[in-house]
Amino acid sequence: MPKTVVMKFGGTSVGSVPALENVIQIVGDTRQKWPQSVVVTSALSGVTNLLLEGSQRALDGDTEFIAQTEAQLLERHQAIANELIPDNDQRAAVMQDIGGLIDTFGDLCRAIAVLGHSTSQSIDAVASLGERMSVRLLAAALRSHGLDAQSIEASDLIVTDDRFQAAHPDFELTAQKVQAGLQPLFDQGCVPVVTGFLAATEDGIITTLGRGGSDYTAAILGATMEADEVWIWTDVDGVMSSDPRVVPDAQTIEELSYREVSELAHFGAKVLHPKTIRPVVEAGITLRVLNTFNASHPGTQIVHKRDASANGSIKAVTAIKDQRMITIEGRGMLGVPGVAARAFGAVAAIDESVILISQASSEQSICFALHAQAADRVITALEQAFAAELQIRDIDRIWATEDVVIVTVVGAGMRNIPGIAGSLFTALGQEKLNVIAIAQGSSEVSISFIVSADDVEDALRAVHSLIK
Ligand code: ASP
Numbered sequence: 055m056p057k058t059v060v061m062k063f064g065g066t067s068v069g070s071v072p073a074l075e076n077v078i079q080i081v082g083d084t085r086q087k088w089p090q091s092v093v094v095t096s097a098l099s100g101v102t103n104l105l106l107e108g109s110q111r112a113l114d115g116d117t118e119f120i121a122q123t124e125a126q127l128l129e130r131h132q133a134i135a136n137e138l139i140p141d142n143d144q145r146a147a148v149m150q151d152i153g154g155l156i157d158t159f160g161d162l163c164r165a166i167a168v169l170g171h172s173t174s175q176s177i178d179a180v181a182s183l184g185e186r187m188s189v190r191l192l193a194a195a196l197r198s199h200g201l202d203a204q205s206i207e208a209s210d211l212i213v214t215d216d217r218f219q220a221a222h223p224d225f226e227l228t229a230q231k232v233q234a235g236l237q238p239l240f241d242q243g244c245v246p247v248v249t250g251f252l253a254a255t256e257d258g259i260i261t262t263l264g265r266g267g268s269d270y271t272a273a274i275l276g277a278t279m280e281a282d283e284v285w286i287w288t289d290v291d292g293v294m295s296s297d298p299r300v301v302p303d304a305q306t307i308e309e310l311s312y313r314e315v316s317e318l319a320h321f322g323a324k325v326l327h328p329k330t331i332r333p334v335v336e337a338g339i340t341l342r343v344l345n346t347f348n349a350s351h352p353g354t355q356i357v358h359k360r361d362a363s364a365n366g367s368i369k370a371v372t373a374i375k376d377q378r379m380i381t382i383e384g385r386g387m388l389g390v391p392g393v394a395a396r397a398f399g400a401v402a403a404i405d406e407s408v409i410l411i412s413q414a415s416s417e418q419s420i421c422f423a424l425h426a427q428a429a430d431r432v433i434t435a436l437e438q439a440f441a442a443e444l445q446i447r448d449i450d451r452i453w454a455t456e457d458v459v460i461v462t463v464v465g466a467g468m469r470n471i472p473g474i475a476g477s478l479f480t481a482l483g484q485e486k487l488n489v490i491a492i493a494q495g496s497s498e499v500s501i502s503f504i505v506s507a508d509d510v511e512d513a514l515r516a517v518h519s520l521i522k
Pocket residue numbers: 064065096097102103184250251264265266267268269
């Protein structure tokens with residue numbers, strides 16, 4: 055079996071001429087060793103936002119903005135084509151296609167402006183245009199540099215349901231289409247350059263996989279092709295042990311398990327979305343996060359399960375800001391059945407989600423964290439849900455803290471090793487940092503605690519100093 059790799063490039067990797075020069079180099083080098091190389095690309099950085107803003111402003115009848123956006127889209131793509139597609143005819147052909155897509159943008163937005171109404175379906179038609187433009191540009195740039203490449207629209211490969219803006223793939227139908235669509239290209243020695251982010255329903259209507267969905271595209275293609283590896287090319291050296299702006303000695307994590315990645319993503323680190331990488335990791339495909347701007351760096355490898363002997367150390371520390379702790383307290387709660395269930399039911403009923411639940415030592419209070427913006431609504435909902443108990447003082451008080459931060463320490467198996475929790479809280483104590491609450495992570499691979507918003511940077515640095 056020839057070796058197959060899927061390489062996904064994010065918006066910054068294709069957002070400028072120097073970045074694209076790196077991409078061309080990377081694809082060329084990879085192609086030498088991997089006879090079946092597939093490229094997936096995002097839109098040029100900022101383009102999806104611009105398209106979506108266009109469709110939003112169209113709702114208010116802002117046709118001026120639509121015209122400005124058309125000009126801007128043309129200019130961004132043209133400037134890159136001028137540098138990277140030297141042949142006049144080839145450049146003209148690509149820019150004609152891109153111009154047609156920009157016209158589609160204008161038509162769709164003006165229709166939205168006239169109707170004063172848009173649907174998720176029409177928003178996907180607009181949002182997907184960025185990738186439809188970028189694949190054409192990148193494929194032509196690759197051809198100009200001697201690589202046989204062809205742009206492909208993922209609407210011909212990936213079949214989803216019709217949940218527009220967050221569509222879900224049908225892996226079986228997709229596998230058939232991927233095989234039929236890509237194999238002939240491989241046989242010709244050609245590199246397919248596939249649109250990230252978008253897909254289509256069985257009827258061929260364009261859908262998108264949700265913001266940042268190009269990673270998911272790469273994962274879906276990797277899983278359905280049974281690729282050997284999937285590489286996510288971005289603009290940092292893989293997944294970092296903390297935010298380097300706060301923790302100067304943050305470093306790349308060489309290897310992370312799927313559960314560790316999920317935990318990091320849940321607790322605010324900007325890494326791969328767990329949903330997107332699951333198909334790849336479950337299929338045992340090697341997944342790497344690499345840096346387009348530092349291609350020789352080994353980056354981070356995501357593995358299904360880690361070797362048990364390697365477990366037990368702290369891998370990363372991350373923070374979610376703008377949280378508040380809500381406490382329900384009262385001496386009479388001890389006897390009241392189902393308080394927790396009713397509390398979380400009331401929160402869910404207003405569509406808010408609880409990020410973390412703290413373990414109270416007695417049954418006289420329940421404490422949980424959620425986004426600060428939600429706090430007032432949640433308290434009102436809880437006061438309604440527990441009106442009777444508040445009346446008879448079984449519950450004394452339902453209240454929220456000031457803004458706090460959840461700090462999460464991630465590392466598989468860490469919670470089973472008593473010394474680590476000890477050294478963690480010792481380190482915080484030495485810095486005189488007050489821990490407001492300690493919480494249960496959503497799996498065994500993390501410990502979370504809450505500190506006041508003022509202490510977050512010190513807390514991150516104190517914990518990070520424990521990483522070996
Ligand atoms: N271009 C899309 C977005 O900005 C998808 C992606 O970049 O992953 O959300």
